[in-house]
Amino acid sequence: METTSGVEEGAGNAVSGVEIQLEHVTKRYPGTRQPAVEDVTMTIPAGKIVILVGPSGCGKTTTMRMINRLIEPTSGRITIGGEDALSLNPDRLRRKVGYAIQQAGLFPHFTVAQNIAVVPGLLGWDKKKVGNRVEEMMDLVGLDPKQFHDRYPRQLSGGQQQRVGVARALAADPPVLLMDEPFGAVDPITRGNLQDELLRLQSELHKTIVFVTHDFDEAVKLGDKIAVLGDQSKILQYDTPDAILANPADDTVAGFVGAGASLKQLTLLRVRDVELRTDAVTATYGESPEDLRQKLTEQRKTYALILDERKRPVRWAHVRDLRAATSLATVGRPLGDLVSLQSTLQDALEAMLVEGGGVPVTGQRGEYAGMIELDTVMATIQRLREEHAES
Template structure:
């Protein structure tokens, strides 16, 4: 992907995000005794993911929406990349800030391609540039443009809709991305996959992301820093995930962390940090003959083979006993229940392994097969963490 025009050097690392500063920002609604947000001050570092986590009604979404002025602050100052956000035209400001919400918020009468093209169109991009950008963004979030570009939102799964929502938010290459519980309405497996996708994208894009959630596990997985908020967006603790897990600032923060903090350390470790070699796993391509695959499995004394497509992405499992009379691999394919990426946490890996019966498939940056991880590898890590931190589970 092309580097954003807003790319800057930050600590020796090129990022396309910019710093956000909120100074004594408050929001008061008429007729309310107390402000919804009171004297909120924070620096969001350029190119990092900062998570707002807290109970419902604490003001976290209101605080985030004041950044792009979907909600106008009553008082205070907000700067984005050194520019006073409150002095800019609100519509122009929002076109430079990506925004992704729960259930995607797609225009139902627009196709996928038209949804992604909305902001570039408002910015006056040429049709050719917009078309190229739409294809680029769809490929970036793992949706084949030829297959999905002309579909309507109702023809997509919940997870696919959320991917389109993220693609639309990033289409104009904004330095800042605001995300309001974007994965809260999908099933747990899809949610984990979308979280992995966001982390993969962020590795490449280095945007400044403010992400609202009520799920502390999601905050630990995604955040470079976490802001635990109380009533009126009072900052109870603003620190890295590992620091908050190790030393909650008070009893309220400790309540968010919950029991088993040492096991939550699994959320800080990624699959890429452990051995996910493919030793012992037989991979085949979807065009292979069942007889050839059966012979390979039999010679290797293996029960299952993993079927890959022509881009080496996992498709399905095949069992050796089903291959003798099969006309094709597709005819006897068994679905992959759950998989993980190198960006997934060890907690995700453990859940996938239990779902898959002892071993989970691992995919790389573009969904390609790179190996597998088994229960023993994860449990060795758990035992090591418990030895280091004590068993508080």
């Protein structure tokens, strides 16, 4: 079976990412005095998320697009999984490297399923295999195939469109995923949820992801490593988020880090790193409202968390809501904000400020995992401040 960029054509199973190397890569446009990108050399480790962050116009998007040759380098060498990307047919290369952009870039006259199926179709997969892969990808990014399969992009929210965009980028199972400010056009809450979703996917798939953003907080939350870029994509610092927060290389990098570096440490800690409360009263759709009311009364509690048939939290029910209820599927009020085990403590803090108290936490596939409380996050902030003061 022919391979390109270290991935088998038509591979059905997830593959680990591959290493990317840029060696003295330069992009010079005709008629310009200065190159857009000058002499960039960096190694992007296999299976890691590497963030390119820098001011507008610094060349970060140009640098990323040279990896899949949407922009052709003027000089230098790029290898993907040990293969020279510049020697490959550019169209075939792009089908092997997933690409997700801001506002998803979906084909408006294609359904969700047709959008996701584009690259597998170009690679010649048979219809049954493409259909199975489309449903697998929709489930992976949290879109119910029964509900979304035949919808068109205009019928989706911004966050749903971005999920389809990620599913499309991953559909042919590429080892490399390039993401150009993919979450920049959605509201802050949706953006946080999409970031969590990306981290959850990465924990399963272990792709090599190159992610462009101008938001340093996003870079800290998502990146295994961050490349802070200056003009012409000059690498000012390339290190782990905690190393950059602790020791910015120069004043320019320190400007990106900004004030409150100790509080930014909250973006390095995940909800999974702290103790969750597991004593909340829960019930699933199929249970009796009267039995739940009795359980709340016995435990002297006021609210219960209602879970759907897949154990995903969906509603809060007050004990008084249960007196005349015939089903738990509609009782109470829909959940507001919730966070996942992949969320940062900063996300959790913001959610709790909106909700006015603890919020539910979800696991790998959206199932209920426990509650996170404000006291837990505040204690962590206090500990971080004390450690920062000592250092």
